[in-house]
Structures are given as C-alpha cells and as structure tokens.
Amino acid sequence: MKKLSIAFGVVALSLSGCASIMSGRTQTMTFESTPELSDITIFNKAGKKVHVGQAPVTVNLKRSAGFFVPERYTVVFEKEGYEKKTINVSSHVNGWYVGNILLGGLIGLLIVDPATGAMYSLSTKETNIVLNALNKGDINVDAQSLTIVSTTELPKDVLDKAKPIPMN
Structure with a gap:
C-alpha cells in the first residue's frame, strides 16, 4: 500500500506543474x-x-500573456498638483518552474506551467511611489488654500514674517 501511495505521488507530480501548484496563474x-489616493492605471x-483605481490598491495580475509569453505591465500614478x-x-522565470526539472515533471515543464503562466513571477523595484509636487507656477489654482504648520517647526526668520x- 505504501509503494502504491508513493507511485501515485510520483505520477501526480510528473503530470502537474510545480509552479502551477505553488504559485498559480496570477500574482497579487x-x-x-x-500622497495617498493618487489615480492608478495599469496597462x-x-x-x-x-x-483603474486609486492607490493604495491590491490587484491580481496575470503572470503570462500566452503560452511561453511572459506578461509585463506599465503602472501610471497621477494626482492633480503632482508629477x-x-x-x-x-x-x-519562477523558481518553482525549475522544480519540474528536478522532479521529472516533463508535462509541467513543457505544457502545464507555460499554459497557466505560472512559470513566471512578476517583479518591480518599487511598489511604494512618491509623487513630486509641481511648482505652484505649474498648476492652475483657482481657490485659496490654507496650510497649518506648527510654530515650533518654523525657522525664526520665517516665523518673523x-x-x-x-x-472675529
């Protein structure tokens, strides 16, 4: 019985893809x-x-664009008054995809993981973006604004002005 269980496990592993089992076809x-609530568009x-939405946001993105075709995305952040x-x-290539070679999963290596896209992992150097404020001359401000600053944080020359x- 134990030999049958081991044989079944080996057959199951060889007919599936390691990356498909461990990672799936999408990545969160x-x-x-x-500042928060910037508009975000992912292409x-x-x-x-x-x-299309606002940051912060958590999305599930497909790992591939087709059979043996990795996906890539362009993420655009916009907010009025900021660049x-x-x-x-x-x-x-996903590290789990290499598991097919080590475990003899030829079907997973050539069919399952490439078809599901699980053979890839998505990455970016930055996911927390800092938007730079535009110069006041660069934006059209129709309304007055109020900025509150602690007097303990201001230099003396500014505080004097x-x-x-x-x-009332």
Missing part, C-alpha cells in the same frame, strides 16, 4: 503612493487597461 501585488504589454510617475512590472489671522 500591492501598489501605494505618497498590460498589449496596452490594454487591466485596472505623473510611471513604473514597469516585469516577468522572470508670519502674520496672525484676526479672529
């Missing part, structure tokens, strides 16, 4: 921005929008 990625390698920033998400707001 989280994107954040400073796949074909230029199709796959997600637009774009990052790229690339694909590389400050004017109190009259309370």
Whole structure:
C-alpha cells in the first residue's frame, strides 16, 4: 500500500506543474503612493487597461500573456498638483518552474506551467511611489488654500514674517 501511495505521488507530480501548484496563474501585488489616493492605471504589454483605481490598491495580475509569453505591465500614478510617475512590472522565470526539472515533471515543464503562466513571477523595484509636487507656477489654482504648520517647526526668520489671522 505504501509503494502504491508513493507511485501515485510520483505520477501526480510528473503530470502537474510545480509552479502551477505553488504559485498559480496570477500574482497579487500591492501598489501605494505618497500622497495617498493618487489615480492608478495599469496597462498590460498589449496596452490594454487591466485596472483603474486609486492607490493604495491590491490587484491580481496575470503572470503570462500566452503560452511561453511572459506578461509585463506599465503602472501610471497621477494626482492633480503632482508629477505623473510611471513604473514597469516585469516577468522572470519562477523558481518553482525549475522544480519540474528536478522532479521529472516533463508535462509541467513543457505544457502545464507555460499554459497557466505560472512559470513566471512578476517583479518591480518599487511598489511604494512618491509623487513630486509641481511648482505652484505649474498648476492652475483657482481657490485659496490654507496650510497649518506648527510654530515650533518654523525657522525664526520665517516665523518673523508670519502674520496672525484676526479672529472675529
């Protein structure tokens, strides 16, 4: 009975893909921005929008664009008053895919993992993006704004120029 269980396990492993079992066809990625609530648009390698929303956001992205074709994404962050920033998400071979070679999973190596896309992992150098504020001359401000700053944080020369707001 024990030999039958071992044989069944070996056959099951050889007919499946290691990366498909361990990783799946999609990968969860989280994107954040400073300031928060920037608009985020994710495009796949074909230029199709796959997600539109606001950061912070967690999305499930497909690992491949087809049989033996890795997917890649362009992520665009935008917020009024800030510079637009774009990052790229690339694909590389998933470490679990190599498990097919070690465990003799020829079907997983040539069919299952490439078909599901699990043979790839997505990565990017940055997922927490800092958007740079535009110069006030670069943006059109129609409304007045109020900035509150602690007087203990201001240099003395700036504090000397400050004017109190009259309370009525």
